[in-house]
Amino acid sequence: VTLSEGARAGTGRELGMLDSLLSLGGLVLLRDSVEWEGRSLLKALVKKSALCGEQVHILGCEVSEEEFREGFDSDINNRLVYHDFFRDPLNWSKTEEALPGGPLGALRAICKRTDPGPVTIALDSLSWLLLHLPCTTLCQALHAVSHQDSCPGDSSPVGKVSVLGLLHEELHGPGPVGALSSLAQTEVTLGGTKGQASAHILCRRPRQRPTDQTQWFSILPDFSLDLQEGPSVESQPCSDPHIPPVDPTTHLTFNLHLSKKEREARDSLILPFQFSSEKQQALLRPRPGQATSHIFYEPDAYDDLDQEDPDDDLDI
């Protein structure tokens, strides 16, 4: 991550992770559902990256090209490179401009062709690809595409590739969705309440803890992103201040608490095996050169300090 990207990501974190999704690179998974659709967010992100000057490729499989380009102004439309797989997915018309290898071939061709500079690839939808291709092949292709720039020994400076994939999570079981989420660098789950859309963003950096954030937003008619503060309902607090923490000492059949008098009595109890503190420390940390054991003598109350040997009185 170069300094500028890091700075961009840093300020992005203050504004909201939604703004800085594309700067992290890798696979960004947009999970939507029937209630909260994700294509408008996809188009908003495509517009943002086109305005930043990146190369944008669209693999359109689910909707027609006219429908996808609707709402964009002409200069953005001129910057988008659209690969259409909606009109003729199996290439029955056998025209020359059809790319060999289907959508995956197109993906690989985009990566091979790339000039230095960041590239954003939008997959219109990953669900369509999952239904038409084996999941493992798709995962391998996505991994190859999104990790292309991560070889440190590579001499040619290939630009960072971001892949935006739209996934309708209700169409698939937990298996493919789990497999794709484990591959994704960022996962955006769309939801919301009361007419206000939210994006729960989970960001996995390679060897760090994942960070997550919920961002409320709305999409304006010209597909620019408007970040908002959420409605006043708070998200679940991690520690509820009203419920005290569970005290395990409450329901026992014996008493583990000491009253103040009992505690004083216990502290003043002379233990039968009492040491001075320096003896204690010496025993706790044995010095390395200490082969023999030392004798510490501390007389207690009953000791007689008389040096005279009582056996001297014996008359043998």
Added chain:
Amino acid sequence: MAAVATCGSGAGSTGSAVATASKSNVTSFQRRGPRASGTNDSGPRLVSIAGTRPSVRNGQLLVSTGLPALDQLLGGGLAIGTVLLIEEDKYNIYSPLLFKCFLAEGIVSGHTLLVASAKEDPANILQELPAPLLDDNSKKEFDEDVYNHKTPESNIKMKIAWRYQLLPKMEIGPVSSRFGHYYDASKRIPQELIEASNWHGFFLPEKISSTLKVEPCSLTPGYIKLLQFIQNIIYEEGFDGSNPQKKQRNVLRIGIQNLGSPLWGDDICCAENGSNSHSLTKFLYVLRGLLRTSLSACIITMPTHLIQNKAIIARVTNLSDIVIGLESFIGSERETNPLYKDYHGLIHIRQIPRLNNLICDESDVKDLAFKLKRKLFTIEAEVQKGVSRATFLLDGPRKKLFPCLFQLLEVACIPWLMASSSIFKASNIGLSPSYVTNSEFFSASLFHF
């Protein structure tokens, strides 16, 4: 002596029999059969390979896993010829650390490495290995790091059991410089160590070029290639004894990352009843056969939380020798649980093998938690500080650990019970010599009787 004369008909044994009989007049028994090495020494030569040691319990040759605490839990280390399977945590943060410690231990001990991955280039994996703490200064640093965070509170707490306040929470056996090293997770291994080591990498996207037609119920092409690669390395470098000229035997450490994920071409994470649902189990079976016939040990990390068919997880567990599950607290409700606030996750030891034994070597401690400190990855028994620790023990039907027992007795103030249990501890589990040979300690214990 009469026996020597009568059994002289054995081919080649007469001369040697007479020779040995005259050399050592102690016994009239002599060894029959040709000697493998052809040298003059009598008796078997012990295989002494750097970085290995025989197990004290059953003589099995062990290698270190890279984490001395984990070695202790597994009964000394990982036996050669076995598979250590690590079930990854959900966000795959901590299992790569164990994987890398295993490989780093191989580099430090001079073993040959074989790293296989479908996700990252093995050369990149090797660049990110943690640096070993090799000299004594670092060992002292580690000891202080372990002790310092305990003594301020424990000095106040323990009035009766003060001798045990410096005991580490987990018994880490003596770490000799040749078996088991500590690693600093914040530093990278020095480049010259990597270059001096002998390693082989297997990166799946480079080996598999096109999509092949796969028949059902057979191995996926990725697995076939990996097995062939491993077999070639074992055969060419003589780990299975096929090159008798090799003087210096060595151990091959195999590390396979993210086995079973879709990047290997296996669809057990994607579908519940895929077309190749037996591919992974067959792979493990063949791999185990390769390992048992060679001097190698293998670590595999597997994203079992993604596997859809739970029966496959059970089969995979049965086909591996040691299975350890990592469960991190990130994103789960346990993250905010005050009991777990010091730790980053739990370690579940799901299976330990019975190798040439009737019983397996499990440790007494069952609640294990791990935490990744700034430098070190430590595994500890899950114990919480404070008085509530004592009561927490009592309501759970779990096995207790001795330091917890000492805390409980502190609370209940029963000094006489202390002495008997402390002697029991000294004799049962081998403590460090400073406790056992201190003559004053024994005289004091006798005082209580």
